[in-house]
Amino acid sequence: MCRWRDHSPTVTVGHHANGGSALGDGEGGTVQRALWRNHFIRKLLPVWGCKLNQPIEWWIQGFTNKTVEFVDNETVCYACGNHICFLRLDTKLQSVLQGPGRAIGALTASGKSGIFAFSEQKLSPSIFVYVYPELQLKNELKGTAQLDYTSLTLSDGGPYLGCCSSLPDHTITVWNWETAEQICTRPQAGKDVVSLVFNPLSCLQLCALGSTSITVWNIERSASLHVLKPSVIELPATDGSFAERLGPTSYPVRAKPPYFGPELPPVFTQTKLSTKARLTPSTICWTSTSKLLVGCAEGFLLLIDPVSRSVSVLFNPTTPDADPDLRQSSFQALTLNKNSLITVGKDSVVHSLQINGTQINITHTWQLEGPATTAMYSPDCETVLLSSNTGQIYVLNPTRTNKIVKVLDVLCGKFAAAAWARTDKNICVSVRDSGELQLWSVDGMRLGSVSLQAEVTSLACCPIAQYAAVGTTSGNVLFVDLSREQEPRLVHQVHLCNTPVDHLVFDQEGNYLLTGASDSRIFVIDAKPSKKFSVLGCTVVPGPILSLSTQCIRDCEKVTVLALCAGQEGKHRDGRLLTLLSLPAKDLTGPDCVDRHGCLSSHVLQVSRYEVPHPLTSCVLGVSEVFAHCQRRKTLQLFRLPQDTAGLGSQQVVRLNPEQEVKGHPLGPACLVLSPHQLWLASAGRDGLLRIRETSSMERYTELQCHPCRLGGVRSLTFSTDSLTLLTAGCEDGSLVCTNLRIKGVEAEMNKVTQNGQPMAHFLKDIFNTENPVLTDLPRWSQESCVGSENPEESESRMSNNTAPPPHPKSLGSRRLILKVMKEENEKCTETKENLRKTIQELRGTIQEMLRENENVPAMERLAQHKLNLDVEGQRGLDAMVEQEATRVREEIEWEILAKRFLRDVLKRQCWDSLKVKSRSVKGFHCEHEVKNYPLKERTEKEVEELHRVQNMRKIEMAASTQCGLKKTSSAREEEQEEEDLTAESGVVTGSFSAQLGYSNPYIYDQFIVRTTEQKVNQIILLQDVIHRIKTAFNAEFDAVHRQKVQELNHVRERNRHIREILLELDMRQELWEPSLTNSEWPERLFTVDDSEIKAEKYLSPEQREEEERKELEEQKHLAAKGDNFMKKGLDDMMDGLLEVKKEEILKMEITQPEFALTKPDSHWSEEEKKVYKLYEKKTKDLSEKKEKYKKLRETEMKRLQVSTKDATKSFDETLMKLFQKKLKCEMAMYQEKLKITSLVYSMNLEEEMRSRELELKLKLERTLAYKVLDKEFRTEFADVPAHVNHLYKLFKRRPRFLKLRTDNKPKEQALCGSLAPDALEKMSKAMEELDAPENIPSRLDSTVWKRFCLVRQAKIESEHKVNVKAFTLAKIQKLLQKRRVEKEAAQQEIKNLSDELKSLHKEKNRFLMDIMVQVIVKQGQVYTTDETADFPEYVLLHKGVVEDLNKTIRMLGGQNIASMVQRKDFRKNTFLLEWEHKHRRMQIEDLNNKARDIRRLHLSEEQQDYLNNSDQKSRVSTQVSILEKTIVYQEKAHLHNLQHYKNKIEEFTKQATMKEEINTVSEQQLPNMQVTVAERRHIFETTVKSQAASEGRHREIVQKKNLEDFAKAQAEELVLLWAEVERLRMKNFPSLDHLKQLSKENL
16 A cells, blocks of 8 residues: 655646636646656555556646635645645646645645645644745644644745644644744634734734734744734724723733732722623734734724734724725725725625725725635735635736636535546536536536536436436436537436435446435436436335446346345445346336336346345445445455346345455445446545555555545545546535546556447447437426426325335326326225225224133133234234344443443542541431531642651751750740740730640741741641641541430430330320431441332343242242241240240230129129129229329330430530531631631742742843943953053944945835844854954054954854844834934833832832731731721720620610510500400491391291290190191092092003004005105105205295294293292292292282
8 A cells, every 4th residue: 555745746737717727738737747747656556566657647626715825926826625726827727736644724825935834634733834836845843733723824024834723722833934943832822813914024923813803923032032922902892982991911010919819809809891892803914014904894994003002993884974885895805015905895896995094095996706705915916816715716917907807716515426428528527515517628627517406416427428417305317418518408307206316327338327315216217318318117125225336238138236225214324235136228118017106017127135244335236246345344345246046036135245355444434436347446435545456456456645534535436438537526625636547567458448348339329329419409498397387286196195105106207197097096996995994993803802702711711912913923023123122222221321330430439439538417416507527538648748848847947946045044035935825825826726726736837937938838738737637636526426426326216116115015106206317427328229219110131030039939948947847836836936924914904804793683693792793893993003003104114215315315416516616616727727828828929929020120131231241341351452442442333334324224124034134144244254354453453362352343243133133023123323322211211110120129028028927816806907008096996895895785775675675566466456356346246236137127927927926836736737637638539539530541541552553553554555655756756856945945944943942942041040040039038938928828
């Protein structure tokens, strides 16, 4: 295998005015072509010895991105796929450079130096720098970028290259591409950078254009040290107003040291920010005065001064006087020359602007065909280049002509497919996803194009006529006539299905066009234009089609088609099923070739099915073999097809094993193409590699990187008819690459193949001469005519067919025929379908009845469920499918469980196992307090060693201080001892309570002696140890309390057990309080899962189920063995299983009552029996007293246990409260120690900042004083020749003449930077050699002194040169003398300022060392203040007792106030109660009045009044009884009379029934004749047509009757409601109504 990494060759092709290209003729093109051929003869070799005789030529077309750059005055470059294309604007010649990697990223070029650079797209990418036109690699820059570079730029003034990397570092780096060294870098500075641009006049100034900001980076350098300094430009708001500047971004030297102490309130730190939206910059351009012109997306044009960071608005579209032409378009691109500014907007308009101060005038306007995205001047400022991201490049030369010329027109977009037209001209046809079809010559010239107005998926060219078939996403196949190359046209369209047509293939003789799609159907279309591209039929394959290929065997007159099918309904992109179809080469137009649905008949179509062991992504059919690519194994495989398949059925699947397997593509899927002469196999994958190998030896191959890997690689691949040219289309890069092959050693074979192919060529040519004229005569396809010819029925049929099942075609040419066939079938099959439905329904009912009967029969006769299945195979298939899905779900769940277990282990290891002391808490029994311990990790060895080191050091220091203390006087010792005792007793100056708690470290420094950084670091370590000691000591007390609670819980459980026994004995029910540990108190419980927490049923595998059954059997055997223990049985029977005497239960004891007391009455008892009964009563009374006494005793014991539990838990709560208070003190002590640590860290940071500032000031002072060092030391150097010192000093100050001339002319020149500095030094050295000549030696001066003088002067010259270079890089020099004076004054002032600042810094540093921050414990009554300079005139120092007395008085007065408030509240409460009682009484009075009024209005009947008035109730009752007796006698007489009357009526009805029976018998005999008569009359009545008037009358009668019925129903309902209302009123006024009723009776 051959791979290369150095620069690639170029091929020169010429672009014509229409955007095409042709091979360049002439000397330049011949030389470049020769270089290109020699390179590939050397580079592109097969793996084992196969050599290239002639070069592999290519041309490339496309436009990947919008970056277009000048490489010289007449040549531009742009990226296309994995190549760099160079286009000469005058001759339109094109040359190509292949990228050394697998993809090209950012691109930049410098037209003045002829240097261009680009990055590759891969992990850890490199930047390649080339020189044009040699196309030689100058250097490869390997930076720190991890993924990609977003922007590159080259400097015109030096060998500098700027780049910006993408995620994750976003680093801006400046390189010296000559030495491949990083000059300077700035991480995290390019997060939103869109482009980088160097200042053309200064290589030390770089502008970064961001999506919302602009930053100017100044490169400051000192010798070999370079530093990037940012200067952020604040843009105006969208209304043109300027926001308030927040201050300079650079750090000033005299600024106050930063504050690292405690956080201040927001009022001290908040900054006023602007809330207005800012302008969005879209393009930038440097001016000749090193200023920036910025165009904004909102239409603003700004002028920025990077030095002062001032922004001026040159054009504001929101102002009323703004130019309307500029107001309508925003600034998308800017380019500037000496005369005018060229701007490009969104509206495809190009303006030439003249800027005078703040006035802008439009001098000229041009209109483009489409919007442009970039604009730039050539290096000589003569030509303007305009380009768009759609593939157009325009050229404008304002000085010569005002006409814009298009030099390149290649559309930008993804190629869907490309193919070779089968003509003598070898025309290439390509089509993009958008439907743009283009024709290219063999030389790469674009011949013509046509827009198909559809989304395209596939393409194929016919071998017998000059047309192309294009598949679309809507299921159409479009036929495009290519006879006229400049004007291709659409001549026909066929709709096949509603899924995208993924595959289009012609057979080699052009008999058929075959299509493949994801709907598992292959359509066969007649490829001859004379047949109107009729659809011959279709066939269904088992699965979506992944690959389709054909072989036409002319001798057998058949066409073989191979289809690779995906399994599982196309869920994957690979498949294992191969379907081989065999069609006759003759016409398939017979009536028996297809069925009524358009499917090919079995006697016409022969089907063979094969299965391979591994899934394939693509395959291609050879003569008797299949070449396939397996992505899972990343191999190419060769399968041999069996020759004898006559005995195999169409549904039988044959298994194929690979005969040969070789290495394939690393990235897939890969597409395979077999050359027309069947000798070569080409493969291309998503890795962008094109591999060509011989079919006879697949191990060897030739490899070529055609397309970038990161943009999807290769999408389409095809051979030309002569098998010597390959055409590849990229997947995402939008490039088309043509490759021409010439392989040594196969010329003779190729000639033989060509001779053997002559008959085929003549055969195809004859058909071509017949069919192509028919094609040219076809009219242009009109979509309107097609739509208009479709009637509504066809449209409805097509919509209904969208949901048809896959075996039926959705459209086969003539829709009318389909409608007719479907209508006939529906008419014929209507009755059959109905019968089938009824049969199925009956069968379903029968089966359900059988199932019900099967459930009711005995178990011995009952059949199993599977035996009742009618479709056993279907049930098995469903079971297998369910089992497969269950296995898949089970595997997913297992993987998910495994992931969660892994996460659990990681979290447990990091957050639990790593802790030496686990986090837990203790809660109170009766209070809500909760105390937590301190989780601690094990100290590392480094921490322990550091602590030991500090402690040992402190031991030595304390021992040394003790020795020094022995020399003090005794009085001094006593005074110090008293002070120390006082300090220790007070504990204030220690700054914490840790010493009082007993957890202090004895080696801690005194706060007043901690001054140095080392002491502060040691103090921090010791304070951290104190915090650790506090936590450890508290954890020990916490553990003791925790153990105490566990013990108390055990005691509570034991007491509750006794209480339950007492409750059970006393037959009482009471809920007991039984506390337990929570999860926070027992955190280990969280790692165990109880069975009660799992709600779902546990799944057991068959093995686990067998294990459970085995354990159950063992348990049963064990229980059975225990059941045979006779000794235990006897013990259970005799003593209830206990070997101790049972305690007598008093409460259950009962005294048996004598038997005579139950059987005899008291009077029949004898004296003896009476004595026995008295004894019984006495025993019963004694037992009752014992029971009561025992019950009280047990109740007392139960209460004692409960009180004991309550007291113990309360005692524990008190202990917990003490622990809580102890933790508060520990927390206070720890926070105090942490505050000490924070103060120490703050002081260390402040000291470090002061040290840095001091070094910075010293360094700057040294640099400032470096000008005068040599001058001061000159006279000291030559003190040995005092007579010549003055003369030598004059010569020392003397400079060559040309320097003085340069001083005058310098303001007009460019700044010196980069590689120009060595040239200036070289000229200076040559000029100084003349001054150092021997003839310039002063008289009577020694030559050794002169030589020494020359060396000193040379050092002086070199130092001056360095100073000049540094001064030139910082700013532009205007006048040297004036500049020197200004610099001198500025330097003197700066020296003074720096000296003053250094002195003040020293003072501040000394004050800082002496002014130590000491932590003091603040007591009650003290006031905090942050004002250190105040004199505290308003503050009063009071004694603690005064404050406490005042607090007592306040509390006393507050208590009195609260007591008075309570009294007032109670009084108000009583008042409210009295008011409420008063209201209650009033309401009762109202109720009683209402009752009295109701009683007065009550109406009584006469009976009720008699009953109330008559006092003799007995006489009234006897009267009523006599009346009732008379009434009963009368009713009995009436009943007898009615009974006799009803008997008489029954006899009459019996006689009438007998007569009716006789009449019915006669009527039954006459019924048949009457039925015949009725039928005849009914028939006559039905045949008679009733008049319309009679019908309407009858209808009105029916309607009227219906209305009357409805009205009657409504009236009845209303009457019912009224009766209900009357009844309700009667019941409400019952006495009154009854009285009225009585009156009415009396009246009657």
